[in-house]
Amino acid sequence: MPSFELPLVLIAILAGTLAVTSAGRGAWVAIALLALTSSALEFSIADPNHISLILRLSAIGIGLAAALPENLFEREALRRDLALGTLVRTLRDHPVVVASAVAGLLLGLVPLALPIESSSDALRAAGIALLVVGLPPLLTSRFIEATTRAAVVTLSGTLLLRTSIFGALDPLGALAIAAGFTCILVVGGSVATRISNAEEER
Amino acid sequence: MTEVGTLTAIRALFPVLAALSSLALVPLIRLWRGSERDDAAAYATFGVQLLLLATSVGAALAGAGYLSTLKVGQITIDPSEPGRLLVLLGGIVFAVIVGAGEGRRAGTMGQIALFGIAAIDLALAIPSGIAPIALLLFASLGISGTAASGKDDVGRARAVFRDLRTVSLLLPAVVIAEILRTAISYAAVDASYATPASLAAGTALGVSLVLIAAAGVFPFHGRLIKIFEALPIVGSLLVGVWIPSALALIVMSELSALASSITDPLGGAIVPGILLAGAATLIFGAVSALLHDDIGEIVGFMAVANSGWLALAAAAALQSPTDTSSRLIVLPGMLTISLFGLWLVSVRRRYGTTSIRELGGWARRTSANGIALIAAIVALAALPPGAVLAARLNLLLLGGNPLIAIFAVIGQVTLIVAAIRLLLVGFTPQSQTVHEAETRPFANLITISLVAGSLFVAAAAAGWLALESGGTGPLPPAPSVSPAASFDPVPSSEPSIEPTPSVSASPEVSPDVSPSGSGEISPAP
Numbered sequence: 001m002p003s004f005e006l007p008l009v010l011i012a013i014l015a016g017t018l019a020v021t022s023a024g025r026g027a028w029v030a031i032a033l034l035a036l037t038s039s040a041l042e043f044s045i046a047d048p049n050h051i052s053l054i055l056r057l058s059a060i061g062i063g064l065a066a067a068l069p070e071n072l073f074e075r076e077a078l079r080r081d082l083a084l085g086t087l088v089r090t091l092r093d094h095p096v097v098v099a100s101a102v103a104g105l106l107l108g109l110v111p112l113a114l115p116i117e118s119s120s121d122a123l124r125a126a127g128i129a130l131l132v133v134g135l136p137p138l139l140t141s142r143f144i145e146a147t148t149r150a151a152v153v154t155l156s157g158t159l160l161l162r163t164s165i166f167g168a169l170d171p172l173g174a175l176a177i178a179a180g181f182t183c184i185l186v187v188g189g190s191v192a193t194r195i196s197n198a199e200e201e202r
Numbered sequence: 203m204t205e206v207g208t209l210t211a212i213r214a215l216f217p218v219l220a221a222l223s224s225l226a227l228v229p230l231i232r233l234w235r236g237s238e239r240d241d242a243a244a245y246a247t248f249g250v251q252l253l254l255l256a257t258s259v260g261a262a263l264a265g266a267g268y269l270s271t272l273k274v275g276q277i278t279i280d281p282s283e284p285g286r287l288l289v290l291l292g293g294i295v296f297a298v299i300v301g302a303g304e305g306r307r308a309g310t311m312g313q314i315a316l317f318g319i320a321a322i323d324l325a326l327a328i329p330s331g332i333a334p335i336a337l338l339l340f341a342s343l344g345i346s347g348t349a350a351s352g353k354d355d356v357g358r359a360r361a362v363f364r365d366l367r368t369v370s371l372l373l374p375a376v377v378i379a380e381i382l383r384t385a386i387s388y389a390a391v392d393a394s395y396a397t398p399a400s401l402a403a404g405t406a407l408g409v410s411l412v413l414i415a416a417a418g419v420f421p422f423h424g425r426l427i428k429i430f431e432a433l434p435i436v437g438s439l440l441v442g443v444w445i446p447s448a449l450a451l452i453v454m455s456e457l458s459a460l461a462s463s464i465t466d467p468l469g470g471a472i473v474p475g476i477l478l479a480g481a482a483t484l485i486f487g488a489v490s491a492l493l494h495d496d497i498g499e500i501v502g503f504m505a506v507a508n509s510g511w512l513a514l515a516a517a518a519a520l521q522s523p524t525d526t527s528s529r530l531i532v533l534p535g536m537l538t539i540s541l542f543g544l545w546l547v548s549v550r551r552r553y554g555t556t557s558i559r560e561l562g563g564w565a566r567r568t569s570a571n572g573i574a575l576i577a578a579i580v581a582l583a584a585l586p587p588g589a590v591l592a593a594r595l596n597l598l599l600l601g602g603n604p605l606i607a608i609f610a611v612i613g614q615v616t617l618i619v620a621a622i623r624l625l626l627v628g629f630t631p632q633s634q635t636v637h638e639a640e641t642r643p644f645a646n647l648i649t650i651s652l653v654a655g656s657l658f659v660a661a662a663a664a665g666w667l668a669l670e671s672g673g674t675g676p677l678p679p680a681p682s683v684s685p686a687a688s689f690d691p692v693p694s695s696e697p698s699i700e701p702t703p704s705v706s707a708s709p710e711v712s713p714d715v716s717p718s719g720s721g722e723i724s725p726a727p
Contacts (some may be wrong), residue, residue, distance in 0.1 A: 131374065138370055144363055151370035158374040162332075165381060171277050173333040180340035180373075187347035187366055194351075194359040 005041065009126040012037040012160075016130045016153045017101045018087060020137045020146070021094040025072055025081040028064070031149050035060040035181075038130070038156040041123060042163045043174075052174035059178035060152075063185025067148065067192075097133060104129030123164035130157025144195060148188025152181065213264035214272035214279045214327065217289050217320040220257040224250060224313045231309075243306045250312030251297045257316060258293025261286045261323065266675070278329060283675025284451050285326030287533065291662060291669070292319035292444065295540045298655030299436060301648050302548040307352055311436040318345050318440035322448040329678045334452055335376050335412060339369045342416070342445045346429065349437025361432035364425050365441065372412050379408025386463065399466040406460055406472050410516055413453040414476070417446035417509035420483040426509065430502030435547045439540055442505050447536040450512045451529060455677045457516060458523035473517050474603070480513030481606045484613030491620035497549065498556045500620065501542045504582075507617050508535045511594070514610060518600040525600060526674040530593040533673035534584065537663035541578035541656060542621075545571060548652060553639045558627050560635040565628025567636050570649045572628055577660035579621045590665040 015037060018030035035057070043053035071077070080086065091098050108125030134153030141147045159169070159177065169177060212219065231249045235242035264270050266286045272279040296315035300308050321341035325334040346365045350358035382404040389395040396404075413419070418426025429442045461468070487507025491500045512535070515528035548571050549564060550556055565572035584590040594614075598607035642649065662669045 135371075135374075138367060147363070147367060151366060154370055155373055158377045162377045162380070165384070170331070170333065171275070172328055173331065173336065176333045176336040176340065180336055180343075180369075183340045183344045183347070184366060184370065187343055187362060190347060190351065191359045191363050191366070195356055195363075198356045198359070 005122045008037045008041050009122045012041065012126050012156070013101055013105060013129045013133075016133050016156065017094075017097055018090065019149045019153050020133055021097050022081075022087075022090050023146075024069070025078055026087065026090065027146075027149055028068055028072060029078075029082060031152055032060075032064055034130075034153065034156055035064075038126070038160055041126065042159055043168050052168060052171065052178075055174060055178045056181070059182045060185070063182040066182075067185040067189030069145075100132045100136070101129050104132030107132070120164040123160050127157045127159075127161030127164055130154070130160065133157075144188060144192040148184060148192070151184050151188070155181065155184070210269065211272050213270035214281055215324075216260045216264050217257050217316075217323040220253055220260065221313070221316040221320040224253050224316050227253060228309050228313060243309060244304075246309030247300060247304070247312060250309050250316070251301055254293045254297040254300070254312060254316060256293075257319065258290050258297075261289035261293070278678070279324070279327045280329070280678040281323065281327040282677050284529075284533075284673045284677065285323045285448075287669065287672035287675075288326070288444070288448060289319050289323045291533070291537060291659070292322070294655060295537070295544070295659055296436060296439075298651055298659075299439070299540070299544050299547055302544060302551065302652050303435065304551060304648070307434070310352075311349070311434055314345055314349055315436050315440065317341070318436075318444060321345075322444060325448060326451065326677055330452065330456060332376055332380065335449065336373060338445050338449050338452075339372055339412075339416065342441050343369045345437055345445075346433060346441045349433045349441070352434075355432070357428075358432040361425075361428040364428055368415055368422075368425055372415055375408045375411045379405045379412075382408065383460070397466070398464045399468055402460055402464045403468045403472050406457060406468060406520060409453050409456050409460075410472070410476055410513075413446070413450055413516055414479060414513060416449050417512045418442065418483075418506055419479050419509045419513045420486055420506075421479075423483060423486065423506045423509070426506050427499070427502045430498060430505060435543045438502075438505075439543045442502075443508065443536050443539045443543075446509065446512070447532050450515065450532050451673070452677065454516060454519040454528050454532075457519040458528075461520045461523040468520060473520050476513050476517040476520070477601050477603060477606045480510045480517060481609040481613070482510070483507065483513060484510030484610050485616070486510075488613040488616035488620060492616055492623065495558045496556050497546055497558065497561070497624065500624065501539070501546045504542055504617060504620070505539050507613060508539050510610070510613065511535055511597075514597050514601060514606075518597045521602065522600045525596070527593040527596040527600065529674040530670055531590065531597065533670045534581065534590045534663040534665065537659050538578060538581040541574065541581055541659050541663065544652070544656060544659075545574040545578055548574060552641065553635055555635055558624070560633050561627055562630040563628065563632030563636050565625060567632060567639065568641055570644060570653050572625070573653050574656040575621070575625050575628070577656040579618065579625065581660040581663035582621055583618050584664050586664075588665040589668065590663070590670060 012034055015030045015034035019027050019034055021027075022030060039053055039056045039060070043050065043056065105125050105128075108128035109121055130153055134150045134157055137146055137150035138154050141150060155177075163169075168174070227249050228246050231246045232242050235245050264281070264286070266281045266283045270281045292315070296312065296319070300312040300315065303311060318341065321337060325337045325341075328334045328337070343362075343365055346362045350362045382401050385395055386398050386401045386405065389398045389401055395401070415422045415425075426442050430438045433441065484507050487503045487505075487510060491503035491507065494500050494503065511531055515531055518525065519528040546556075549561065549568075552568055552571070553561060553564060555561065565575070584594065598610055601607060661667050
């Protein structure tokens with residue numbers, strides 16, 4: 001697993017950055033990718049029977065199924081939104097977020113005068129980078145879907161940072177957090193639908 | 203699983219099982235009565251009320267003893283005395299509120315109440331750490347989302363959105379507090395870390411922030427007011443009062459353990475900051491309650507003022523970790539606000555308005571509501587003087603700041619005046635709205651349960667029944683978790699003090715502080 005750690009970390013950070021900078025299809029696919037990679041990083045080593053990993057992925061899967069907007073899987077639109085050029089253009093249009101992700105990655109690699117100095121470097125860097133990318137939109141965004149995605153990015157970063165120091169969550173903690181991911185996605189999706197319905201009626 | 207194991211599991215998880223059974227009960231009742239018939243909702247409400255009361259009785263019978271402690275592998279669910287007490291009282295309070303609320307969605311509100319008190323019981327039964335706090339925060343989000351789901355109301359949706367943002371921000375605060383707390387034990391043996399007192403201050407700040415934001419302490423009061431404006435009363439009480447109060451019990455337990463583990467005063471201005479926030483919240487909530495003319499908003503501001511007491515209690519837990527006054531005021535506060543909620547829902551149901559201007563003479567027209575409000579005022583004033591009032595005064599003394607104490611007293615008196623104003627409106631000449639409203643005879647089940655429930659809850663809140671001492675019981679202790687494989691702390695390259703397990707290495711830290719992978723600290727003897 002350690003050999004896959006670095007690529008997974010980079011994919012998680014890239015997915016987190018795209019999740020808060022893209023709109024529509026690209027962002028939701030990025031969230032799904034982030035969930036997969038961050039869960040794999042969080043539970044890969046410490047949990048030999050992978051129950052917590054399965055639980056987390058199932059919870060996020062359920063949450064995403066409830067929160068995904070309609071017509072997400074239209075093939076042409078999906079291909080267009082996920083084209084490499086589109087993704088690069090999205091990142092180029094948000095230089096501050098990209099710079100934040102890189103800064104978070106570098107900051108995470110530097111040991112601080114806390115017990116985290118001996119924690120897993122890669123996980124810590126991924127955690128801090130995702131926190132730095134996710135927190136600003138979580139605090140400031142007025143768009144519900146964007147805030148929901150930022151909440152998932154922030155929570156994933158927080159848990160990676162925690163895992164880098166304390167190891168994977170205990171079973172009850174894993175259950176509570178898995179339920180939390182579902183809750184954030186389902187409630188975020190339902191609030192977005194309700195507000196758009198109310199605005200349409202108005 | 204053996205018979206004993208099954209019984210233990212039922213005892214440990216009784217409120218959760220009752221909540222889950224409601225998912226089957228309500229559809230079955232609707233199927234039986236036929237969803238088109240008018241009485242289907244009434245039967246569903248009645249069924250859920252019975253389930254709430256059964257949960258209450260079941261939790262009281264199961265208790266918090268060793269017979270109710272469930273162990274499955276690494277998982278331990280050890281119901282606590284405060285948790286079981288909250289279920290006991292919560293079942294009764296919400297059964298009465300659901301009955302008084304009536305209506306098409308009353309059954310759903312009862313189900314929400316069942317899940318809310320089950321989440322509280324479970325959280326207070328899990329050994330301290332990230333799990334119980336995460337459980338309560340996410341339960342709060344889920345409840346607000348479900349309670350708001352009845353109609354496409356932008357105000358409700360925005361209140362839930364605000365909740366989502368708050369919950370998502372608080373989890374990182376908990377984790378950062380956990381990391382800092384772990385560092386305290388290393389600061390005892392390695393001078394390259396910050397001092398134990400400053401690390402403890404950082405931990406206290408992180409943990410207190412969770413309480414302050416979740417409970418709606420100034421400057422986070424806006425969330426609480428929006429919740430009371432937008433959500434139905436069962437959702438408002440659970441998300442705005444009951445879950446934050448349960449969270450307060452966990453936070454105070456953590457703060458007490460933290461303060462016990464260091465001998466130096468906490469660094470920074472944490473305690474004065476929390477005290478100031480508490481007093482400001484109390485004054486702000488009370489004055490706002492006095493100045494507003496909408497009873498929904500008034501009850502919301504009363505909840506804000508109550509959260510001020512929670513902040514003062516958190517500061518007292520840091521100042522004097524062994525004193526139980528801080529945990530003694532949690533239960534009466536939540537019961538008092540619930541009584542006001544009960545009165546609010548009953549008046550709103552009867553007269554269809556929440557404006558004071560249109561409610562002139564309400565107490566003369568519906569005396570049962572008058573009795574409910576008088577009971578709430580008695581609970582608010584904690585009369586006759588007893589353990590609850592003594593605990594509040596003790597908190598102010600523990601705070602050690604006369605100015606804060608004076609502000610808190612003024613705030614509480616203003617709050618009582620605001621409540622008396624509501625009662626006086628009830629004795630003015632009847633308004634057109636009140637005059638034209640349909641009332642029911644005093645001798646019917648809903649009215650009798652409203653009066654009896656109000657008197658019982660007021661007695662518990664004012665300290666007549668001496669139930670409140672159950673809220674000070676211990677919560678399940680923190681587990682001893684092994685450090686992660688990757689977590690192998692090493693001393694810094696130039697340690698000024700040799701790392702040694704001996705206490706003498708650092709006179710600042712009490713002997714029981716030991717490194718732990720979970721970041722837990724054992725309290726000093």
